[in-house]
Amino acid sequence: MARSPLTGTRIRERRLAQGMRQADLARSVGVSPAYLNLIEHNRRRIGDDLIAQIAAVLAIEPVALSEGAEGALFEGLREAAAGHAGVAAALAPEVERIEELVSRFPGWAALLAAQQARVAALERTVEGYSERMAQDPFLAATLHEVLSAITSLRSTAAILVETGEMDPEWRSRFHRTIHEESLRLSDTAEALVAYLDTLEEAESGLSSPLEQVEGWLARCDFHLAALEGARAPSPEVMVSGVPELASGAARTLALAHIARARADALALPLEPLRHALEEDGLDPARLAARFGAPLARVFRRLAALPPGSGVPAVGLVVCDGSGSFTYRRPMPGFALPRFGAGCPLWPLYEALSRPMQPIRAVLDLAGRVPQRFLTYAICQPSQPGGFDAPQVMEALMLILPAPHDAGPQSRAVGVSCRICPRIACPARREPSILA
Amino acid sequence: MAHKHVLLIEDEPNIAEAIRFILSRDGWEVTHFAEGQGAMAALRAARPDVLVLDLMLPGRSGLEILAELRAEPAFAQLPVLMLTARGQGRDREAAERAGATAFLAKPFANSDLVACLRGLRGDKG
Numbered sequence: 001m002a003r004s005p006l007t008g009t010r011i012r013e014r015r016l017a018q019g020m021r022q023a024d025l026a027r028s029v030g031v032s033p034a035y036l037n038l039i040e041h042n043r044r045r046i047g048d049d050l051i052a053q054i055a056a057v058l059a060i061e062p063v064a065l066s067e068g069a070e071g072a073l074f075e076g077l078r079e080a081a082a083g084h085a086g087v088a089a090a091l092a093p094e095v096e097r098i099e100e101l102v103s104r105f106p107g108w109a110a111l112l113a114a115q116q117a118r119v120a121a122l123e124r125t126v127e128g129y130s131e132r133m134a135q136d137p138f139l140a141a142t143l144h145e146v147l148s149a150i151t152s153l154r155s156t157a158a159i160l161v162e163t164g165e166m167d168p169e170w171r172s173r174f175h176r177t178i179h180e181e182s183l184r185l186s187d188t189a190e191a192l193v194a195y196l197d198t199l200e201e202a203e204s205g206l207s208s209p210l211e212q213v214e215g216w217l218a219r220c221d222f223h224l225a226a227l228e229g230a231r232a233p234s235p236e237v238m239v240s241g242v243p244e245l246a247s248g249a250a251r252t253l254a255l256a257h258i259a260r261a262r263a264d265a266l267a268l269p270l271e272p273l274r275h276a277l278e279e280d281g282l283d284p285a286r287l288a289a290r291f292g293a294p295l296a297r298v299f300r301r302l303a304a305l306p307p308g309s310g311v312p313a314v315g316l317v318v319c320d321g322s323g324s325f326t327y328r329r330p331m332p333g334f335a336l337p338r339f340g341a342g343c344p345l346w347p348l349y350e351a352l353s354r355p356m357q358p359i360r361a362v363l364d365l366a367g368r369v370p371q372r373f374l375t376y377a378i379c380q381p382s383q384p385g386g387f388d389a390p391q392v393m394e395a396l397m398l399i400l401p402a403p404h405d406a407g408p409q410s411r412a413v414g415v416s417c418r419i420c421p422r423i424a425c426p427a428r429r430e431p432s433i434l435a
Numbered sequence: 436m437a438h439k440h441v442l443l444i445e446d447e448p449n450i451a452e453a454i455r456f457i458l459s460r461d462g463w464e465v466t467h468f469a470e471g472q473g474a475m476a477a478l479r480a481a482r483p484d485v486l487v488l489d490l491m492l493p494g495r496s497g498l499e500i501l502a503e504l505r506a507e508p509a510f511a512q513l514p515v516l517m518l519t520a521r522g523q524g525r526d527r528e529a530a531e532r533a534g535a536t537a538f539l540a541k542p543f544a545n546s547d548l549v550a551c552l553r554g555l556r557g558d559k560g
Contacts (some may be wrong), residue, residue, distance in 0.1 A: 075531065144491065147541055147542070148447050150541075151447070151450050151543070152450045154542040154544075155453035155454070155542070155543070158545045159456055174453075177449045181449060269549065
């Protein structure tokens, strides 16, 4: 419940300061304008959930509405104290004397709360970078190259320094090794620096809007349960307050994703789809025929099923007509490049040149541990076209583990030319750092 | 001096060459393979004193080779030194569970490699 009788007044003040109409705010949080009017005039109490929703739309911390600016300060100080929960009792912050701290030393209290907010933001940034470092296949491959070159250099140099008498032929070989590995280390380091430079160009300083959306969806296991019911919340409510959607562009993409996912869920309801999977198995063509749905919709739906639906791990990649990724759900073992395009031999790109023709291919994915996958691809219009404008197409590639009886026919592919070990591949567009 | 035989599975040729040189000077007979397939046959034929196995290998990984090795009673007690990259915490845990005897992180000091192998063989010197 609202802790302050002035919560409604603060809501109204904030709304007016942003130039937002009462009807718009009411619609955003799913209440009637009349009800919101009563709230704003402090004639109705509202619960914490609605305060949180309104705060998200007004881009303000909920405690600032329920307790005012002073409440936000107390909240920050309590968070700072919570961060020291493990210290000895003699050094623990005197939480029960927060009000005394604020009243006697308002400047120091404000500084402490502001520092806490900055620490929390930096921690989220570091966590985000760590996550990217750990999962980025280009970084993993590059760092492995660096480590291998350094290991060779260290051992070889130590041999030359520590070994007394040595056959001249061996000495010459080791000098050559040092030269080769130095060049390899130099090239790899150059590629790594160039790659790290691109990390600074992202919109939010942490990730692109697409990656922000992917981060949000990954947290939800790529399944938006709220869209499965007969009545779904408004998309604006679903994206409000989502920490991963840090930018306006990311929220715009998320809204479009929600609209499409909702349409997919209505066309292929969860229980009938699970029943169909039990009867027909994981065959996108049979599912499409059974539900009268386009293959693209079946792909998206399969990649958005909740865990425990009887479907194995599924990956999905979507690209527009230029080949740029517009959606990525990674598949364990099938790394998806963060920047640039994937392997030109992927069925995803082949589908772009053969619109409306389904493609099925077993892929042998190159890597330090080669793996095999079953993929389905299709290129379809992404929206209705007309006679006077270009057709806007998108291609989708569904990625599944290859069954044991996948057969001998398979296609040798990589993740991206930059880190692919298939040096002699005719489709290679740039040298590999693994050369 | 008692015969000492080590089988090395390492795909990086320059690293393998340096290891062969270092261990040869310490009196080891070194048999080298760049991948696991041929190495398994050599293991069964030669029965080395120690196996030095790189974790990251093309084709079959070091973990897969180690698991296959430990499944054979004849190799259940074979000392295995795993070469790992720093930061591969999860892989090291997996290798421990698979039965690796010892680990050496790359890049390593040559003297540490020699000491590890002597220790695994039970040499006093």
